[in-house]
Amino acid sequence: QSYRTLTSLPAITLLAGDVVSRILRGGFRVFPETGNHLSEKYKQRFFGYFGTVILGFCLIGSAVWETDLYFGEQAHSIEYQSGFNLTQNMVAHEVIDALKSDTPIYLSPWFYDYSQVRYLTYGYMKETTGKNTLEERPYFLIRPEDMLPIPTIGRDVILLLDNDYQPIIDLIRNYYPNAKITDEKWADQIPLYIRIQIPKSDFAALQGLTYTATQSDGSVKTGSSTSLTLPQDASELTKIEWIGSIQIEHSGKYTFSSSDNMQLFVDDVQWTGNRDLCNGLHPIRIIQDFQTGQEAPELRWTLPSGQEEPVPDQNLFIIKSFEQGLTGYYYQGSDWQGNALCVKNTPFFMLSWPDQEPIKGSFSASYKGFLRISQPGTYQLIIQADDGARLTLDGKVLGEGLIPDQPNTIEISIDLQPGDHPIQIDYFQNGGGNALVFYWIPPDSPRAIVPINALIPESKQ
Known part of the structure; x- marks a missing residue:
């Protein structure tokens, strides 16, 4: 509030000086000149002191009034507080608190671009680490429509979403049943944002693929694996089928390659050659037939950038992709x-x-x-x-x-x-x-x- 007042301070000073000047000139007009040099000298001193006292009284009085107004009535008024962007300031302080505790924090797109968040976190990071974070932000972007679930990083995570995301809270609870979800409010009245704290155990529970393994005697074994690996006692397997989802981080043209005895299905279509994939979660099914070969399972991809690598385990999820929408x-x-x-x-x-x-x-x-x-x-x-x-x-x-x-x-x-x-x-x-x-x-x-x-x-x- 004081910062906003500073811009008008020169005008206030000029107006106050004008008022004092008019008072002094008016005083001289009320008391006519006497011709006595000594009297005129005392009169000038009187009005000089009088003007100073009046100016000092006005400044002290206004300071007392402003202090009582700013730190009394306005400081405790919900109506005045709501005139400032409480959400931006509260989100910025949440981010700083998360950085202090070394907790990864993800922001929805609207919050991610807040100038207050960028500059307040810049000030904190510059002071504590010396790094310029205006361009490389120390927090992460989350677009729930195509970036859920979040790959596990072995730590608890905080998500801050704007209130328009209320309709998807059930979806988040479905992914993360142990998440602590709170509607943050100012003075228990003004809704600000949604705060979601997800324990690392919920992230780990989503990683990997489920499998159905068929033995040579016809028996079937089911389970899950955090990576594309064969279960124990795989020597008697005749076929294994993995089911889950694969997360595509960047849209573009992809090429998959796998072991000769494997078939890959993405979006319920058998994969051949290369195809364009949108970013987000896609259903995946992998079938490995050991009657045609005994190769170990391997799945590689060529990214839109041209880089070839094994499909990372963190891109494989047990859950299905969105079935509604x-x-x-x-x-x-x-x-x-x-x-x-x-x-x-x-x-x-x-x-x-x-x-x-x-x-x-x-x-x-x-x-x-x-x-x-x-x-x-x-x-x-x-x-x-x-x-x-x-x-x-x-x-x-x-x-x-x-x-x-x-x-x-x-x-x-x-x-x-x-x-x-x-x-x-x-x-x-x-x-x-x-x-x-x-x-x-x-x-x-x-x-x-x-x-x-x-x-x-x-x-x-």
Whole structure:
């Protein structure tokens, strides 16, 4: 508050000086000149002292008043406090506390780009380590729509999400059943953000693949493994099948290679050659037949960068990929032309993309599936897009905002009956800022992100 007042201090000083000047000049006019040099001298001294006393009294009085106002009424007023961005400051201090305790902390995209977070953490890190963290930030970005689950790092982790992520809390609990989730508020009144503390044991429980092993005598053994390795007593195996998910960190063209007696299925399609994959979680199935060879299991990939390496264990997860949401088809260019380069499920719509994701340069996407309505009534559907978007429901275009290089908003009201309604959201991005958010306002309910259980992929209806 004092910092904000400093900019007006010169004007306040000039105004105060003007007031004192007018008082002194007025005093001289009230008391006419006497012609006596000694009297004039004492009069000048009197008004000089008088002016100084008046000025001092005003400054002391204003200081007392300001102190009482700033540190009394305003310091304890929720209304005044909410006028500042409490969320930014609280998130920044959470980050600093995590850095002090050497706890990895992940921020949702909105928080990740906060200037307060960047500069407050810069000040702390510069003082304690001497490092400039304005460019290489000491905290991590988490986009829940395509970066969950988080690979294990052997430590507890903190996630800070903005309140719009409330509809996905059940999804996070499903991944991390022992996570401590709290809604952080200021003075127990003003919602600020969601704080999630995940124990390292929950991360470790998700890593690896499940397997079904068939013995030569026909018996079957099931289990899980943190890596692509054979179970004990594998000498009598005739076939083993691993099932789980593989996490793709960067969209692009991938090539997989494996042992000769192995078959690989990604997105339920047998892998041959190379294919484009969107970032995120993809279902994977690996079958190894020991009747055609006795090679040890090995799975390698060639990344979009051209680097070839074994598939890291931390990219393999026991859990399945999202089974709800809309099916997203991504195209090169902003006009939805040609074959889709990659396909993936989008469980909810609070989307933003980093540079060169999901496709380098301009891109477009179509999200298809069904909007599940359980309660009849009037629904308000809201899409905020940067650049443009189009909303189609039950085969009818309900709204579109297709002006490039600027944010566009679609907002419509429609009466809907219970059931699954075919929906398609078309989106394009020419460059610059990018985002796609899908809200709804159901009957007698507040505005919220359309929840995961209301979006059904076209193949699951």
